[in-house]
Amino acid sequence: MNENNVMRVFSDVETKNLVLRPISMADKEGIYKQFSDCEVCRFLVDAEPFTSMDEAEERINWYMHPEPRDHHRWVIIRKADGAFIGTCGYHNWDKNNNICEIGYDLSSAYWGKGYMTEALKAALKVGFENMGLNRIQGFVHLQNEKSINLVLKFGFKQEGIIRDKHFFRGKYYDHYCFSLLKREWQL
Numbered sequence: 001m002n003e004n005n006v007m008r009v010f011s012d013v014e015t016k017n018l019v020l021r022p023i024s025m026a027d028k029e030g031i032y033k034q035f036s037d038c039e040v041c042r043f044l045v046d047a048e049p050f051t052s053m054d055e056a057e058e059r060i061n062w063y064m065h066p067e068p069r070d071h072h073r074w075v076i077i078r079k080a081d082g083a084f085i086g087t088c089g090y091h092n093w094d095k096n097n098n099i100c101e102i103g104y105d106l107s108s109a110y111w112g113k114g115y116m117t118e119a120l121k122a123a124l125k126v127g128f129e130n131m132g133l134n135r136i137q138g139f140v141h142l143q144n145e146k147s148i149n150l151v152l153k154f155g156f157k158q159e160g161i162i163r164d165k166h167f168f169r170g171k172y173y174d175h176y177c178f179s180l181l182k183r184e185w186q187l
Helices: 003-009 025-036 053-064 115-130 145-153
Strands: 018-022 072-078 083-094 099-106 135-141 157-168 171-181
Touching: 018 115, 025 053, 025 072, 025 083, 072 115, 083 115, 099 115, 115 135, 115 145, 135 145, 145 171
Parallel strands: 099 135
Antiparallel strands: 018 072, 072 083, 083 099, 135 171, 157 171
């Protein structure tokens, strides 16, 4: 897939209440606020919460200029007021086997309102229809009940536990492995 096709695949996505748009440096404050919030980062056991704007800038640069081109991140904007409420996107895109990992996070003030369900539905559609994925997988911390319930709502199947997936703060953390195949996906 050439760069123009990749950019077209990852253009803005609009839903009833949200706009998912590619991350940019204009999102630096929102990204910093999101990833410095200990409640948001509680189950993201692969990095410490941000303590500086420079870290937000580094993360944005990583998403904007990936090499190889195997990941993408949207920011999630609420249409009603333009509020930055979270991010979602894809990692580790295996184009030979049509597999990708999905990830997402939502500001705690917006939990339980259906926004991530709406955003994830749009992201899955892009994955299966635009990226040509056959399998979308997600790794979820064993204690992250909200995330577990979210992927199950979309028909993801739990395949097992990935033991010692992340080493963080001197401890290893297991994660559930979930997957959704294109033939199982329902709009």
